[in-house]
Amino acid sequence: MDNRPIGVFDSGVGGLTAVRRLHEILPHEDIIYFGDTGRVPYGTRSAETILKYTRQDVRFLRKFDIKAIVVACNTVSATALDIVANETDVPMIGVVWPACAAARAATKTGRIGVIGTPATVRSGVYDRMLKAADPNLAVFMQPCPLLVPLVENGRVHCGDIVAETVVREYLAPIKAQNVDTLILACTHYPLLSEVVAAEMGENVTLIDSGAAAAESVRGMLVPAEERQGKTRYFVSDDPQGFNQLAPGFLNGSLDFPAEQVDIDAY
Amino acid sequence: MDNRPIGVFDSGVGGLTAVRRLHEILPHEDIIYFGDTGRVPYGTRSAETILKYTRQDVRFLRKFDIKAIVVACNTVSATALDIVANETDVPMIGVVWPACAAARAATKTGRIGVIGTPATVRSGVYDRMLKAADPNLAVFMQPCPLLVPLVENGRVHCGDIVAETVVREYLAPIKAQNVDTLILACTHYPLLSEVVAAEMGENVTLIDSGAAAAESVRGMLVPAEERQGKTRYFVSDDPQGFNQLAPGFLNGSLDFPAEQVDIDAY
Numbered sequence: 001m002d003n004r005p006i007g008v009f010d011s012g013v014g015g016l017t018a019v020r021r022l023h024e025i026l027p028h029e030d031i032i033y034f035g036d037t038g039r040v041p042y043g044t045r046s047a048e049t050i051l052k053y054t055r056q057d058v059r060f061l062r063k064f065d066i067k068a069i070v071v072a073c074n075t076v077s078a079t080a081l082d083i084v085a086n087e088t089d090v091p092m093i094g095v096v097w098p099a100c101a102a103a104r105a106a107t108k109t110g111r112i113g114v115i116g117t118p119a120t121v122r123s124g125v126y127d128r129m130l131k132a133a134d135p136n137l138a139v140f141m142q143p144c145p146l147l148v149p150l151v152e153n154g155r156v157h158c159g160d161i162v163a164e165t166v167v168r169e170y171l172a173p174i175k176a177q178n179v180d181t182l183i184l185a186c187t188h189y190p191l192l193s194e195v196v197a198a199e200m201g202e203n204v205t206l207i208d209s210g211a212a213a214a215e216s217v218r219g220m221l222v223p224a225e226e227r228q229g230k231t232r233y234f235v236s237d238d239p240q241g242f243n244q245l246a247p248g249f250l251n252g253s254l255d256f257p258a259e260q261v262d263i264d265a266y
Numbered sequence: 267m268d269n270r271p272i273g274v275f276d277s278g279v280g281g282l283t284a285v286r287r288l289h290e291i292l293p294h295e296d297i298i299y300f301g302d303t304g305r306v307p308y309g310t311r312s313a314e315t316i317l318k319y320t321r322q323d324v325r326f327l328r329k330f331d332i333k334a335i336v337v338a339c340n341t342v343s344a345t346a347l348d349i350v351a352n353e354t355d356v357p358m359i360g361v362v363w364p365a366c367a368a369a370r371a372a373t374k375t376g377r378i379g380v381i382g383t384p385a386t387v388r389s390g391v392y393d394r395m396l397k398a399a400d401p402n403l404a405v406f407m408q409p410c411p412l413l414v415p416l417v418e419n420g421r422v423h424c425g426d427i428v429a430e431t432v433v434r435e436y437l438a439p440i441k442a443q444n445v446d447t448l449i450l451a452c453t454h455y456p457l458l459s460e461v462v463a464a465e466m467g468e469n470v471t472l473i474d475s476g477a478a479a480a481e482s483v484r485g486m487l488v489p490a491e492e493r494q495g496k497t498r499y500f501v502s503d504d505p506q507g508f509n510q511l512a513p514g515f516l517n518g519s520l521d522f523p524a525e526q527v528d529i530d531a532y
Contacts, residue, residue: 038315039305044418046504049304146428149415152310162412162431169428238312264530 002222005030005232007061007090008070011053012040012152013242014187015072016249018095018210019231022070023250025214028224031231032064036263038236041148043075043117043186050119054080058088059266060234066090068221072210074099074116074185078123091220098212099183100129104137106205107181111138113174113204115196116185118143126185140177144170144186151188152245158198167195175200183207191249233258268488271296271498273327273356274336277319278306278418279508280453281338282515284361284476285497288336289516291480294490297497298330302529304502307414309341309383309452316385320346324354325532326500332356334487338476340365340382340451344389357486364482365449365475366395370403372471373447377404379440379470381462382451384409392451406443410436410452417454418511424464433461441466449473457515499524 006026008019012035019033034057036042042050054076061069069092071077077094085092103112114126121143130137146166150156155163174182182200184190187210197206232255235242239258247253272292274285278301285299300323302308308316320342327335335358337343343360351358369378380392387409396403412432416422421429440448448466450456453476463472498521501508505524513519 038311045304046506049503145419146415146421149412153411155412162428165428165431237315240312 001225002067003030003224004065004067005032006068006070006217006221007032007064007066008072009034009036009057009061010073010187011035011042011075012037013245013249015210016246017187017190017208018070018072018214020250021211021214022217023231025218026223027229028227029229030224031229032061032066033231033233034060034261035233035235035242037242038263041117042073043119043148044145045119047079047119050075051080051083054084056263056266058084060261060263068093068217070213070217071095072187072213074187074209075119078120078125093213093217093220095187095209095213096125097129098216099185099207099209100126100133102207102212103130103181103183104133106207109180110134110136111177111179112140113177113179113182114139114141114185115144115170115174115182115189116141117148118145120185126183138177140174140179142170142174147192148186148188151191156191156195158194163192163195167192167199171196171199179204181205181207183209185209230255232256234261236261236263267491268333269296269490270331270333271298272334272336272483272487273298273330273332274338275300275302275323275327276339276453277301277308277341278303279511279515281476282512283453283456283474284336284338284480286516287477287480288483289497289518291484292489293495294493295495296490297495298327298332298500299497300326300500300527301508302502303508304529307383308339309385309414310411311385313345313385316341317346317349320350322529322532324350326527326529334359334483336479336483337361338453338479340453340475341385344386344391359479359483359486361453361475361479362391363395364478365451365473366392366399368473368478369396369447369449370399372473375446376402377443377445378406379443379445379448380405380407380451381410381436381440381448381455382407383414384411386451392449404443406440406445408436408440413458414452414454417457422457422461424460429458429461433458433465437462437465445470447471447473449475451475496521498522500527502527502529
């Protein structure tokens with residue numbers, strides 16, 4: 001038994017889609033969540049800046065005696081994880097390879113679409129990892145810089161012409177490739193599933209990268225003893241906005257309200 | 267004569283709309299510009315975080331022997347300027363009161379609209395300052411959280427259904443009040459003038475807050491001697507994106523490419 005908490009971080013609230021799945025499948029685990037709400041978004045910034053922010057996020061989580069870190073952010077997983085994992089002596093689990101594994105399990109035609117932030121797409125990591133596993137896969141990537149602002153402003157439902165138009169434009173080149181599987185390579189995007197699914201049609205499987213990462217954690221940890229796990233939340237901006245948004249992402253209320261962290265100090 | 271440079275800062279590239287006007291009306295002045303591209307946007311963050319970032323921005327500019335600071339950011343001008351100006355021994359010129367003065371000069375009906383970031387609108391400063399100057403003015407404010415992401419993604423032209431829909435939604439309550447003057451209370455918004463003007467109609471005067479601030483600087487400084495002023499640009503993220511975007515905001519090329527600053531160190 002290992003009762004130490006699991007650390008989870010993201011640029012903002014998106015990583016809560018991974019926490020939600022962790023709560024479902026690992027209810028005995030304690031979790032420490034950090035959302036860098038004072039510096040979100042990461043996905044439109046340079047690789048160098050993302051690396052700097054990631055190092056600070058990891059140093060903050062290491063303040064706690066954690067047993068693993070879930071990098072619930074595709075941008076970090078795609079651009080900084082290898083470097084930081086190499087500097088860190090607890091296991092770090094990103095969202096990229098669990099999402100790739102889930103997509104490979106789901107696809108029948110071998111044609112896979114990937115939507116993500118500009119930084120994630122620019123990194124090319126999804127294309128490389130999918131083709132390294134199976135060179136016969138055809139992978140189509142599309143950067144979607146406006147989707148995080150849309151999610152953060154609650155524009156996530158069918159019938160919203162702005163959400164529908166932006167999603168339709170971004171998905172058009174992917175849809176034209178007749179993919180049967182679409183990786184939502186940003187932990188904010190599951191909130192837009194309704195609009196994305198309506199656009200792609202019922203024959204396309206959507207892969208939730210945060211949920212896939214949560215599933216992959218299960219086999220990699222010494223579990224906690226049977227008890228009710230607790231989750232603490234930390235953010236770098238005023239917690240008020242986070243406390244309002246989080247229940248929607250978690251589909252449930254917070255164990256404790258979020259606390260504020262001066263992330264520059266790490 | 268005072269040949270020391272003028273410092274100008276903004277959360278990102280928006281403040282370049284003020285630099286553009288400074289170049290037109292004060293061509294002899296040297297300028298040091300800082301854009302906090304590693305932490306943009308400010309307008310959706312808490313007042314406390316905006317204050318912290320502002321103090322760092324000012325400390326960086328004070329490294330140079332500047333004669334004044336133009337706060338080319340409505341969010342900072344609305345929420346942190348009074349506090350930081352009080353801590354600083356060079357004059358700091360914000361965008362709020364120049365924009366208010368320009369709006370008062372323009373209005374005939376006394377009905378003024380204000381569009382800005384959530385932080386600027388939440389501060390209530392435009393309403394307070396306009397009514398303090400003239401209690402008969404009627405002021406209508408509207409937060410527009412998606413406009414900065416739209417500008418940053420180049421969605422600024424008529425015919426773009428996303429830009430048009432978002433602008434129409436935000437402006438509807440202002441338009442219903444029959445304003446004759448609209449303050450663009452964010453230095454990003456002048457890039458959307460085409461869409462905003464088409465929606466408001468030709469009888470509404472748009473006030474460019476960055477340009478108004480630049481005009482107000484002219485009367486407040488000991489000028490530089492007659493020469494060709496130079497502008498240096500600094501940003502907190504990789505300068506590449508800034509160097510690409512900036513000529514569009516400035517309507518001209520950069521004297522020098524932007525340099526990167528570690529703003530956390532200030």
